[in-house]
Amino acid sequence: MTIDDTTPKMRWWDRLAHPGQFMIWTAYLIWPLVILTGLLMVLGLYYAFFNSPADYQMGDTVRIMYVHVPTAWLSQFVYGAMAVSALGTLVWRHPMADVSMKAAAPLGAAFTAMALFTGSMWGRPTWGTFWEWDGRMTSTLILLFIYLGIVALWRAFDDQLRAARVIAIFTLVGAVNVPIIKFSVDWWSTLHQPASVFRPDGPTMPGSLLTPLFLMFFAFTFLFVTLQLVAMRTEVRRRRIATLERKAAQGASA
Amino acid sequence: MIELGQHATFIAAAYIGVFAGIAGLILWTLFQSRRAVARLDELGDKRR
Numbered sequence: 001m002t003i004d005d006t007t008p009k010m011r012w013w014d015r016l017a018h019p020g021q022f023m024i025w026t027a028y029l030i031w032p033l034v035i036l037t038g039l040l041m042v043l044g045l046y047y048a049f050f051n052s053p054a055d056y057q058m059g060d061t062v063r064i065m066y067v068h069v070p071t072a073w074l075s076q077f078v079y080g081a082m083a084v085s086a087l088g089t090l091v092w093r094h095p096m097a098d099v100s101m102k103a104a105a106p107l108g109a110a111f112t113a114m115a116l117f118t119g120s121m122w123g124r125p126t127w128g129t130f131w132e133w134d135g136r137m138t139s140t141l142i143l144l145f146i147y148l149g150i151v152a153l154w155r156a157f158d159d160q161l162r163a164a165r166v167i168a169i170f171t172l173v174g175a176v177n178v179p180i181i182k183f184s185v186d187w188w189s190t191l192h193q194p195a196s197v198f199r200p201d202g203p204t205m206p207g208s209l210l211t212p213l214f215l216m217f218f219a220f221t222f223l224f225v226t227l228q229l230v231a232m233r234t235e236v237r238r239r240r241i242a243t244l245e246r247k248a249a250q251g252a253s254a
Numbered sequence: 255m256i257e258l259g260q261h262a263t264f265i266a267a268a269y270i271g272v273f274a275g276i277a278g279l280i281l282w283t284l285f286q287s288r289r290a291v292a293r294l295d296e297l298g299d300k301r302r
Binding site: 049050054059060061063064067068071106107110113114117118121122124125223227230231233234237238240241244245248 | 260265278
């Protein structure tokens with residue numbers, strides 16, 4: 001009998017939680033994700049510009065939808081991922097939960113800014129205005145400010161473990177804004193159209209518009225997953241750097 | 255390239271804005287990663 005036979009096997013949860021194990025299994029994922037994202041993006045752009053018709057009402061401006069909807073989806077999905085990570089930090093004290101929370105915040109802020117920008121570019125030719133203080137746009141702008149506040153909070157603390165607890169609470173409080181964004185078009189009279197893809201009775205769009213939309217939707221989602229994994233790996237390294245620098249400083253003062 | 259109609263400027267601006275943002279995100283993420291790896295090298299960490 002060898003030592004390996006008697007050592008208890010790591011459960012998948014432990015493998016996920018252990019920063020060293022996380023660095024090992026994610027190293028194999030990055031390049032396949034980069035290739036998949038690139039392929040989906042190229043295919044999505046081909047369909048968006050060369051293989052989808054103009055809309056009968058909006059004309060060619062409908063092509064803005066193929067970048068607006070995925071970025072708007074990610075603005076809310078990333079926050080959802082941060083809220084789950086916040087629970088992981090507060091409830092389960094998962095070692096990778098606050099790493100995930102910290103890595104996602106700037107990505108979420110960037111996708112929210114892109115969603116607001118593309119919405120504005122779509123709004124001018126279709127509604128006649130770049131901006132309107134209606135429920136959907138205002139709540140999305142608030143989401144951007146929440147993201148920026150979280151990024152600023154991470155930078156405000158030297159002790160990242162203490163920061164994680166404060167920011168987890170802040171993130172969970174801010175999560176109330178996500179259903180407000182989602183249902184704002186149903187609750188209030190807004191310029192923004194109601195949901196037309198994810199509806200109980202199915203999408204109201206033809207397949208010729210849905211195909212590029214879904215391709216771009218998955219391309220952007222995999223882009224986020226790829227960037228998130230790389231950013232998490234960087235954060236794990238940063239914490240190792242902090243530990244090594246602390247040890248070096250202690251060694252120098254001893 | 256297909257004809258984008260009278261609102262081509264808005265369509266082009268939306269795509270240029272998004273892909274400039276994506277390029278910025280990718281470069282920033284890579285820069286942060288490279289910087290962390292370089293610092294670990296300086297500190298003599300072999301695991302990276």
